[in-house]
Amino acid sequence: MTKRNIILSVAGFIMLAILLYQIPAINSRLSWRFEVARTYVKNVINPVGNVPTAIPQPTMPVTPTIAIQSTVTTAVVTTTIPTTIPTTIPPTLAPPPAQALLNSPPYEKQTANNCGPAALSMMLHMFGWSGSQKDISEVIKPVNGDRNVNPEEMAFWVRNYAGWLRIEYRVGGDLETLKRLLAAAYPVIVESTTALNREDSGWADDDLWAAHYLLLTGYDDATQTFTAQDTYRGPDKKISYTQLESEWKPFNYLYMIVYLPEQEEEIKTILGSNWDPDLNRQRTLELAQAATAADPSDAFAWFNVGSNLVYFESYDDANAAYDKSRELGLPQRMFRYQFGPFLANFHANRNNDLLALTEYALQRTEMSEETWLWRGWALYRDGDLNGAIKAWRKALSVRPGYEDALYALNFVGSTP
Numbered sequence: 001m002t003k004r005n006i007i008l009s010v011a012g013f014i015m016l017a018i019l020l021y022q023i024p025a026i027n028s029r030l031s032w033r034f035e036v037a038r039t040y041v042k043n044v045i046n047p048v049g050n051v052p053t054a055i056p057q058p059t060m061p062v063t064p065t066i067a068i069q070s071t072v073t074t075a076v077v078t079t080t081i082p083t084t085i086p087t088t089i090p091p092t093l094a095p096p097p098a099q100a101l102l103n104s105p106p107y108e109k110q111t112a113n114n115c116g117p118a119a120l121s122m123m124l125h126m127f128g129w130s131g132s133q134k135d136i137s138e139v140i141k142p143v144n145g146d147r148n149v150n151p152e153e154m155a156f157w158v159r160n161y162a163g164w165l166r167i168e169y170r171v172g173g174d175l176e177t178l179k180r181l182l183a184a185a186y187p188v189i190v191e192s193t194t195a196l197n198r199e200d201s202g203w204a205d206d207d208l209w210a211a212h213y214l215l216l217t218g219y220d221d222a223t224q225t226f227t228a229q230d231t232y233r234g235p236d237k238k239i240s241y242t243q244l245e246s247e248w249k250p251f252n253y254l255y256m257i258v259y260l261p262e263q264e265e266e267i268k269t270i271l272g273s274n275w276d277p278d279l280n281r282q283r284t285l286e287l288a289q290a291a292t293a294a295d296p297s298d299a300f301a302w303f304n305v306g307s308n309l310v311y312f313e314s315y316d317d318a319n320a321a322y323d324k325s326r327e328l329g330l331p332q333r334m335f336r337y338q339f340g341p342f343l344a345n346f347h348a349n350r351n352n353d354l355l356a357l358t359e360y361a362l363q364r365t366e367m368s369e370e371t372w373l374w375r376g377w378a379l380y381r382d383g384d385l386n387g388a389i390k391a392w393r394k395a396l397s398v399r400p401g402y403e404d405a406l407y408a409l410n411f412v413g414s415t416p
Helices: 003-021 024-045 115-125 133-140 151-161 175-183 241-251 261-275 277-294 299-311 315-328 340-347 351-364 369-381 385-398 403-411
Strands: 099-101 166-170 188-195 209-220 225-230 234-240 255-259
Touching (some): 115 133, 151 255, 166 261, 175 188, 175 241, 261 277, 340 351, 340 369, 351 369, 385 403
Antiparallel strands (some): 188 255
16 A cells, blocks of 8 residues: 555544544543543643642732622522521431331433433432433533533422422431431432542542442441442442441532422421521531541541531631641542632632632543633633633533523623
């Protein structure tokens, strides 16, 4: 074969590959792999290292507050922090039984980065729904490479696309609450962590730590285990009480329940004071503070203190807690899933730290609309309007229709 023919053959192969990549089914399977490969190469050429510690904040006048409409901040309240917390579980409730096991739903193996929609799909099947994770992800995660689905997004889907059901999520969960819900025949989704398989590594020094949604469908005190539908590892997996508590902690012990409207009073009784979002947050804040007192080296406890303080708009104190957690050391992917430090930095006018932290997060996970959103606000505050607009448009490319990015572009008078 002549050199000319070889060149033509290679060119033809490349053109064929490009054309095949345009086919949606092939694109959806490969696009996220290309993004992973690109991130891997970037981290080889320029190793990122560990989560950076906070940049010392110089004393300076506070920039006037920018009014931001953000679905990320909808949990923030303006009420004063409650000072008294009623008993979490009413004393009239009997202890939960020693075991409970719900019928397992049809198992759904998650597609790439899709544990949230897959877990939610299985939960909804337990209430008579007949769709799949694809129906959910097409709305709240239409771009396959999007690496994270927030609880707010999952709740949005249920409220708007399964309106015959209701959904709530709370933080500060405990084993007793999980058991009471399961014993009353309510499956529970918890946000926890998992160790990725080595073949799913994203870079050379990957710590393989990632967030993961689990659907709990049973428990047994005799074996001290929960039964979990794990979209990554398989159906009816057993997880010990101690392992679940450990892997649940980095996400503030968040849990999610779905129920019929006529079941709301029963849910209120089971949750007790945790039904009230403010009291739930205050109780969770106190538990996290107690955890830092018991073990000052617990980075996740400090992080949870920060997240609960963000809820109450106590941004300076939240930053102090977040700074401590970063000093102690956090997993590499922490800011793929949790964005409280971005909010705390922004509202406390710590712009240099916000720029540094979002840069690190994007080096680890480029496909993150939340990180691009807050990087855009940091660039805007830094006087880089063009950079901010590019960041917000990038957020929209990761999450088409992302209202927070659309608001930001409208705020500065730019089109998407």
